[in-house]
Amino acid sequence: MVGASNPMISRALQESLERIRRKMENIRFKIAVMSGKGGVGKSMVSTNISVAFSLMGFKTAILDSDFHGPSIPKMLGVERAELVFDNGFKLVETKYGVSVISIGFLLDEKTPVIWRGPMKANALRQFLSDVNWGELDFLVIDLPPGTGDEALSVAQLIPGISGAIIVSIPSDVSRVVVERSVSFARKLDVPVLGIIENMSYFKAPDTGKIYYIFGKGGGRRIAEEMNVPFLGEIPIDPRMATTCDEGIPFIVKYPDAEAAKAIMKIAEEILNTLGVKRP
Amino acid sequence: MVGASNPMISRALQESLERIRRKMENIRFKIAVMSGKGGVGKSMVSTNISVAFSLMGFKTAILDSDFHGPSIPKMLGVERAELVFDNGFKLVETKYGVSVISIGFLLDEKTPVIWRGPMKANALRQFLSDVNWGELDFLVIDLPPGTGDEALSVAQLIPGISGAIIVSIPSDVSRVVVERSVSFARKLDVPVLGIIENMSYFKAPDTGKIYYIFGKGGGRRIAEEMNVPFLGEIPIDPRMATTCDEGIPFIVKYPDAEAAKAIMKIAEEILNTLGVKRP
Numbered sequence: 001m002v003g004a005s006n007p008m009i010s011r012a013l014q015e016s017l018e019r020i021r022r023k024m025e026n027i028r029f030k031i032a033v034m035s036g037k038g039g040v041g042k043s044m045v046s047t048n049i050s051v052a053f054s055l056m057g058f059k060t061a062i063l064d065s066d067f068h069g070p071s072i073p074k075m076l077g078v079e080r081a082e083l084v085f086d087n088g089f090k091l092v093e094t095k096y097g098v099s100v101i102s103i104g105f106l107l108d109e110k111t112p113v114i115w116r117g118p119m120k121a122n123a124l125r126q127f128l129s130d131v132n133w134g135e136l137d138f139l140v141i142d143l144p145p146g147t148g149d150e151a152l153s154v155a156q157l158i159p160g161i162s163g164a165i166i167v168s169i170p171s172d173v174s175r176v177v178v179e180r181s182v183s184f185a186r187k188l189d190v191p192v193l194g195i196i197e198n199m200s201y202f203k204a205p206d207t208g209k210i211y212y213i214f215g216k217g218g219g220r221r222i223a224e225e226m227n228v229p230f231l232g233e234i235p236i237d238p239r240m241a242t243t244c245d246e247g248i249p250f251i252v253k254y255p256d257a258e259a260a261k262a263i264m265k266i267a268e269e270i271l272n273t274l275g276v277k278r279p
Numbered sequence: 280m281v282g283a284s285n286p287m288i289s290r291a292l293q294e295s296l297e298r299i300r301r302k303m304e305n306i307r308f309k310i311a312v313m314s315g316k317g318g319v320g321k322s323m324v325s326t327n328i329s330v331a332f333s334l335m336g337f338k339t340a341i342l343d344s345d346f347h348g349p350s351i352p353k354m355l356g357v358e359r360a361e362l363v364f365d366n367g368f369k370l371v372e373t374k375y376g377v378s379v380i381s382i383g384f385l386l387d388e389k390t391p392v393i394w395r396g397p398m399k400a401n402a403l404r405q406f407l408s409d410v411n412w413g414e415l416d417f418l419v420i421d422l423p424p425g426t427g428d429e430a431l432s433v434a435q436l437i438p439g440i441s442g443a444i445i446v447s448i449p450s451d452v453s454r455v456v457v458e459r460s461v462s463f464a465r466k467l468d469v470p471v472l473g474i475i476e477n478m479s480y481f482k483a484p485d486t487g488k489i490y491y492i493f494g495k496g497g498g499r500r501i502a503e504e505m506n507v508p509f510l511g512e513i514p515i516d517p518r519m520a521t522t523c524d525e526g527i528p529f530i531v532k533y534p535d536a537e538a539a540k541a542i543m544k545i546a547e548e549i550l551n552t553l554g555v556k557r558p
C-alpha cells in the first residue's frame with residue numbers, strides 16, 4: 001500500500017532490486033534450499049552441499065537468510081567474522097573454499113526491532129543490494145524455514161533462481177508439504193530440483209543394524225507420487241551436531257562416514273539434474 | 280505507534296484484552312510451552328502433557344497458537360472440527376478429556392493475507408476475546424517456536440501465565456537458548472518452570488542398547504548451570520510420529536512405552552513445581 005501510493009519508495013525498491021540483479025549477473029546457478037518446517041537440518045544440508053560443490057572445484061557461496069537463527073557462519077567457523085565494506089560488502093571467506101553472506105553478520109542484541117514483519121525483507125533487500133558476489137558457479141540460498149510468506153519474500157529478492165530443493169525428514173514428508181513446495185516454486189517460476197530426506201535412518205555403530213527412527217522411505221515414495229525428483233537420503237550421525245558446534249563441515253571432518261558419502265552423492269545428483277559437468 | 284496516536288484503536292485493544300482477562304478468570308494454571316527453535320517436538324510435548332493432566336483428573340484445555348503449523352488438532356483427532364459460536368466460541372472437545380482451541384480452526388487456503396506480521400497477534404487477540412473457556416484447572420499454551428517477538432506477542436495476550444516450560448533436544452540446549460528463555464519469561468513476569476529434554480536417546484528395541492543420537496545430558500547440565508529446574512527427558516520412540524498422524528496421543532496409545540512413562544513423570548514434576556495435588 002505504501003509502495004503503491006508513494007512513488008519514491010517504489011522507485012527505491014525498483015532500484016535496489018535492479019542493483020541486486022546487476023550484482024548477481026555473474027552467478028551461473030542459484031539454488032534455493034527450503035523446508036516444510038524448522039528442525040529438519042536444512043542449514044546443515046545447505047552448508048555441506050555447498051562445501052561439496054566447493055570440493056568438486058566449483059566456486060561456491062552460500063547465502064544464509066534465516067532470520068530466526070542464522071547458524072551457517074557458526075557451522076563454517078566464521079561466526080565472529082566482520083563484514084568488510086569496500087565499494088560493497090565482500091563475501092566472507094571460510095577455510096573450506098565456500099564463502100558466505102549471512103543475516104547473522106548484521107544481527108546483534110541492539111537491533112531486534114527493525115526485524116519485525118515486512119521490515120525483514122526490506123532490510124535483507126538493502127543488504128543484498130550492497131553485496132559484491134563476484135564470479136560464482138553456485139550460490140546456495142538457505143531460506144527461512146517453511147514455504148510461507150517469509151521464505152517467499154526472501155526468495156523473491158533473488159532474481160533468476162535456477163531451482164529449489166526441499167529438505168525434509170521422513171515423518172515430515174507429506175503430500176501437503178510437497179504440494180506447498182511445488183506451489184512455492186511455481187510462484188518463483190523455478191523448477192523443483194528435488195527432495196532430500198535427512199535423518200532417514202540410524203545405523204547402530206556397534207551392530208550395524210539400521211533403525212528407521214522417524215519412519216521409512218517417505219521421501220522417495222512421495223517424490224514418486226508427486227513426480228518430483230528424489231535426490232537422496234542422509235542417515236542420522238550423532239557426530240553431526242558436534243561438527244556444527246565446532247564449525248567444521250561434517251563432510252570435511254568425517255569424509256568416510258555414510259552420511260558424508262550420501263551428501264557427496266546428493267551433490268552429484270544435483271549436478272546431473274542441472275546438466276552440469278564437474279570442472 | 281498507530282495505537283498511541285489513535286484512541287479508538289487503543290480503546291478497542293484495551294477492551295479486547297479486558298474481555299480475554301474476564302473470560303479466563305476461572306482458569307487455575309496457565310502454562311506456556313516454548314522452544315528455542317522449531318522441530319523439537321514442542322507440540323507433541325504440549326499435547327501429551329495436557330492429556331496427562333486430563334488423565335490425572337484435571338480439567339484441561341490446550342491453546343494451539345502456532346501460526347506456522349497448527350498441528351495439535353490433528354494430534355488429538357479433531358483436525359476437521361468446526362468451531363461452534365454460542366455467545367462465544369466453544370472449546371472443541373476431544374476423545375481424550377482435554378479440549379482444544381487452535382489457530383488451525385481459523386486458517387484456510389483463502390485467508391493467508393491477514394496473517395502477515397503484526398496482524399497475527401491482532402487476529403489472535405480478537406479470536407481469544409471470543410472464546411468461552413469455562414472453568415479449567417489447566418490451560419496449556421503451545422506458543423509459536425522461538426523465543427522472539429512472535430512468541431512474545433502471543434504470550435502477552437494471555438493474562439496471568441503461571442509459568443513457562445522450555446522444550447528442547449539435547450543438541451539444541453545451550454546457554455544462549457536458556458538465557459533467551461529466561462529473558463522471555465522475565466518480560467512476561469512469569470517463572471521458568473523448567474526444561475524438558477525431548478529426543479534424549481534412542482533405545483534399540485531389539486538389543487535394549489541406548490544411543491545418544493543428538494548428544495547426551497545437555498538438558499540436565501545446562502539446567503543446573505543456569506539454576507533452572509530440569510523437568511525430565513523423553514526418549515525417541517519411532518511410534519511417536521505415527522500416533523501424531525493417527526490423531527491418538529502417544530501416552531494413550533502406548534501407555535507402557537518408556538517415553539509415555541517419562542511424559543507422565545514430567546507431568547507429575549510440573550505439579551510438584553506448582554505445588555498442586557492430584558484431585
